[in-house]
Structure formats: C-alpha cells, structure tokens
Amino acid sequence: MTTLFALISIALYLMAMFVLVGRLFHKNGPNKTFALSLAALGSLTHLLYLAEAIMGVPGQNMSITNVLSLVAWLITVSMLISITVLPNVMLLPGVLGFAALSVAAVLFIPAEHIMHIELQPGLLVHISLSLFAYGTLVIAFLYALQMSYITHRLKQKEATFIHSSMPPLMLVEGILFKLLLVGTCLLIVAQITGFIFLENMFSKLYAHKTVLSLAATAIYILLLVGQKIWGWRGKQVIGLTVLGLALLSLAYFGSRLVREILL
Known part of the structure; x- marks a missing residue:
C-alpha cells in the first residue's frame, strides 16, 4: 500500500505539472482549479x-532521501496554500516536479538514518525549525529566480509579455525579501536551539555542518542589511540568495549524501 501511495503521488504531481505547463503562456492561463486539485491530492x-x-521503523528513519522529500512536501503545501495571495503559478511546475522526484528518490534509493527524536524534545525543536527555515529559504530562492527572469525580460523590452503572464517585479521583490527575513530568523533560532540542546555542534562529525550553516546565516544577514542600508537589488540579491542556499544545502545534505548514498 505504501508503494502505491508513492506511485499515485508521483503520477498526480506530474499530471498537475503538465496541466500547468501546457497552458502557462496561454492568454487564458492554465486550468488552475484542476491543476491545484491534482497537486493537493498528490x-x-x-x-x-x-x-x-x-515512522514505519523503530524510532524515525530520518535518511537524507526522507528529509529531502519532507522538505519538498513542506514547500509544495506552502506554495499551494499561498497561491491565493502570492504570485507563484509560474513556480509551481518546478516545485511539483521536484516533489515528484523526491518521492521517487525515497522509493528507489534505499537509505537509513534511524533516530529517536521522541527521547530528545530539544532535538525535535531544532530539526523542526531547521526544516522550516530551509523550506522558506528554498521558496525565497525560487522567487529570486522569478525576479531574475522578469528583470531579464524587462531589459529585453518585453514588458507586454511580462504584464500578461507574470506578476509585477516590485511585488515579487517584496515577497522575496519577506521570505528572506522570515527564513533567516528561523535559521538563527534553529542554530541557537542547536547550541542549547546539542552537545556536539563542533565535533569532528558535525563541525563542517555548523560552520557552513553559520556561513549561510552570515550571507543572508549581509543580504538583508545590504538591501536595507545600501538598497541592494538585482544581481547582488540574486547572487547572495543562491550562495546562501548552496552553503545551507551543503551543510544539511552534503556529508549525508556521501555517507548514506555513495558509500
């Protein structure tokens, strides 16, 4: 039955993605109700x-594929909930495709990392905050890509195309900075809880993760300060957003990918 759930989820995500992509640039747009219904069921x-x-093991199997798929699920649900107030239809096909791939990864790439989170409430808080922070910053990254694309089209003097099929640049930029602020605050609190509840943040096994996540936090803080004080926009914002997410991804998944999948 669990394998069936996975296959159904993949199929529904892909169907919703194709419904959106098929008429994304049509003057009437895609059938959002049908696509969102498929995505919600997925x-x-x-x-x-x-x-x-x-949960189907003693403890919790927080393998890299399970965690990645959980992050993909959080992002997908967040995007679906926010679609009535945020301009994210252009981003949904990529999100749904990533979610489908994440389910396939859990299904076809066996990995195991057993934890007993129920015995460590502090660890549960730290992991939850880390997941929400990462998910929020991934969504911010998607909006940065959208902002980059809109800026490029505007420079090509294709304003008619932009206004007919995409949200205004200033709206996307405003959402991006709000997401960056929320994600950075969650990341800072997650790191504080890590230092409070975990005793091995700078041990040989986890030191690189701590250093990389702190470096990512510094990048995001620099980005927000630069935007607030020096009015950074455009390339600086997009570049630092990509760099911050790259460091954070290496911190969260880099060594685990080697240990759980490659070795």
Missing part, C-alpha cells in the same frame, strides 16, 4: 507515504 498521498517511510 500532497496528501505524499504525506501518507512519508508517514510510513519515516
């Missing part, structure tokens, strides 16, 4: 599959 079956994949 996220439900995705959750059912993840529940078994993570």
